[in-house]
Amino acid sequence: MNDQPGASTWKNPLAVENAGAERISRALTLGSDLRRKVAAGCALGTFVLESPVPATLGTMALAGFDFVVIDMEHSTIDFSRLEALIGAGQAAGLATLVRPWGEDVGLIGKILDIGANGIMASHVESPARARAIVEQARFAPLGNRGFSPLTKYDALNEPLRALADATYVVAQIEGRQALANIAAIAAVPGVDAVFVGPYDLALSLDVPPGSPAVFAAAEELAQSVSDGVALGIYIDDPAKCGDWAARRFALQCVSFDGRMLANAARSVVTQAKQAISERTTR
Numbered sequence: 001m002n003d004q005p006g007a008s009t010w011k012n013p014l015a016v017e018n019a020g021a022e023r024i025s026r027a028l029t030l031g032s033d034l035r036r037k038v039a040a041g042c043a044l045g046t047f048v049l050e051s052p053v054p055a056t057l058g059t060m061a062l063a064g065f066d067f068v069v070i071d072m073e074h075s076t077i078d079f080s081r082l083e084a085l086i087g088a089g090q091a092a093g094l095a096t097l098v099r100p101w102g103e104d105v106g107l108i109g110k111i112l113d114i115g116a117n118g119i120m121a122s123h124v125e126s127p128a129r130a131r132a133i134v135e136q137a138r139f140a141p142l143g144n145r146g147f148s149p150l151t152k153y154d155a156l157n158e159p160l161r162a163l164a165d166a167t168y169v170v171a172q173i174e175g176r177q178a179l180a181n182i183a184a185i186a187a188v189p190g191v192d193a194v195f196v197g198p199y200d201l202a203l204s205l206d207v208p209p210g211s212p213a214v215f216a217a218a219e220e221l222a223q224s225v226s227d228g229v230a231l232g233i234y235i236d237d238p239a240k241c242g243d244w245a246a247r248r249f250a251l252q253c254v255s256f257d258g259r260m261l262a263n264a265a266r267s268v269v270t271q272a273k274q275a276i277s278e279r280t281t282r
Contacts, residue, residue, distance in 0.1 A: 007140065008161045014149070015157045024155035027090035029166040031117035034067050034095035035192065038230045038250045043067060044241070045097075045251070047234075049075035050258030054088035060257070061092030069120050069253060071099045079110070086115045097168060103129075108136035109145050115152065118168030120195060125177045127184040134190035137169050142190040168192050170232060170251070174200035179217055183224040193251050194225060195232035210236075222248055 015021075037043035045067035048056055052075055060068055070077060070085050077085070082098065089096035097118040098111045108119050121133045135143045139160055153159040171185055174197040178185065186194050196218045202209040205217065222231055232251030233244055236259075241252055255263075 008164060009158060010160055012149070012154065012157055012159050014154045016154045021155040024152055025162070027087075028115065028117075028152065028155065029162055030067075030090060030093070030095040031166040031168040034117065034168050037066055038193065042241075042245045042250045042252060043095075045069060045095075045253045046260070047071050047099075047253055047256035048085065049077070049256060051261060052077045052081060052085060052257075054084055056257050057085060057088040057094060057096075058092045061089070061094050065094060067095035067097060067117075069097045069099050070116075071256075072101045073099050073122055079114070082111070083114050090115070090117070095168070097170065099172075103132070106136070108133065112137065112145070112163075112167060113148065113150065117166065118170065118192075120170040120172055122172045122197070123174050123178075123200070124171040124185060124194075125175050126181050127188050130171050130185045130188040130191055133171065134169060134188060137167055138190045139164050170195050172197050173221065175204040177204075179221060182221050186225040186229045191229060193230035193232050194221075195251060195253075196221065196234070196249075198234055218249075219247060 034043055043066040044064070046060060046065055047069045048060070049071035052070070057068060068089050070082065070089070072078070072082070086096050086098070095117045097120050098116040099120045099122060100107050100111060108121070111119065119133065119137050124130050124133065136145060137143060139145050139147065147160060156162045169191055170193045171191050172195045173179065173182065173185070182194065185191070198214045198218070199209050201217065202211055202214045205211075205213055207213045218233060225231060230251050231249045232253070233249045234253045235241055235244060236255060238254050241254060244252060
C-alpha cells in the first residue's frame with residue numbers, strides 16, 4: 001500500500017496569506033463559482049469578440065452577467081491582448097472562459113497559464129477530440145497539462161488541487177457528426193459541459209440559421225447527455241432564456257458585445273428621432 005500523498009495535494013512552500021493573495025486566489029478559482037451557478041440552474045454569459053477592450057469586461061459585469069467567453073476564433077484577439085482581458089474580467093468578478101482559434105498542441109495550456117478560468121473548445125466532433133482537449137486542460141491523472149510554479153500561484157496553498165477543481169471545460173457542439181457522437185463526447189471524464197453553437201450547426205445541417213431543425217436537434221441532444229454534464233447554448237433573444245433553462249440548458253451565452261452595442265445604439269437613435277419628431281411637428 002502506498003501512503004505517499006498524491007501530486008494534487010502538494011503544498012506550495014511559497015504560499016502567501018494576505019489580502020492580495022486572497023484577491024488573486026479568488027480570481028484564479030472563479031471557475032468553481034461558475035460550476036456552482038450552472039448546477040443551481042442557470043449561469044448567464046456572453047461573448048466578447050468585437051469590442052475586446054478591458055472596459056467591455058467591466059461593462060458586462062455591471063450588466064449582471066456571470067461569465068464571459070473571450071472568443072479568439074472569430075476576433076482579432078491574440079495573446080498580446082488576452083492577459084489584460086482576462087484580468088479585467090476577473091477583477092470585475094466574471095468567470096472568464098477563452099475560446100481558442102484552433103487545435104494547436106499547447107494552445108489550451110498556454111491560455112490557462114495566462115489565468116483563464118476555463119476553455120470553450122469549438123468544433124468538437126468526436127470523443128477523441130474531447131479527450132485531447134481534456135488532456136491539455138487538466139492535470140494528471142485526467143490529463144497531461146504541464147505545471148509551472150508561476151508567481152500568481154503563490155496565492156494558492158494547494159495550487160494543483162485548486163486549479164484542477166476550478167478549471168471549467170466546455171466542448172462546443174457545432175456539427176452533424178457531433179450530434180451523432182454526443183453521448184460519447186459528454187461521457188469523456190473531465191468535460192464539464194457541452195455547448196450548442198446554433199449558427200455553425202445550422203450550416204452543418206444545411207438549413208438557415210434560426211431554423212427549427214437546429215433547435216429540435218439541440219432538444220434531442222439533451223436526451224443523450226447525463227445530468228452530470230451541463231448543457232449550454234448560444235441564444236440571440238434573451239426572451240428565450242427561460243425556455244432553454246426549462247430544457248436543462250443552464251450554461252447560456254446570450255448575444256455578444258458588438259450586437260448588444262448595435263441594438264442599444266439603434267434604440268437610442270430611434271428614441272431621439274421620435275422625440276425630435278414629436279417636438280417639431282406640434
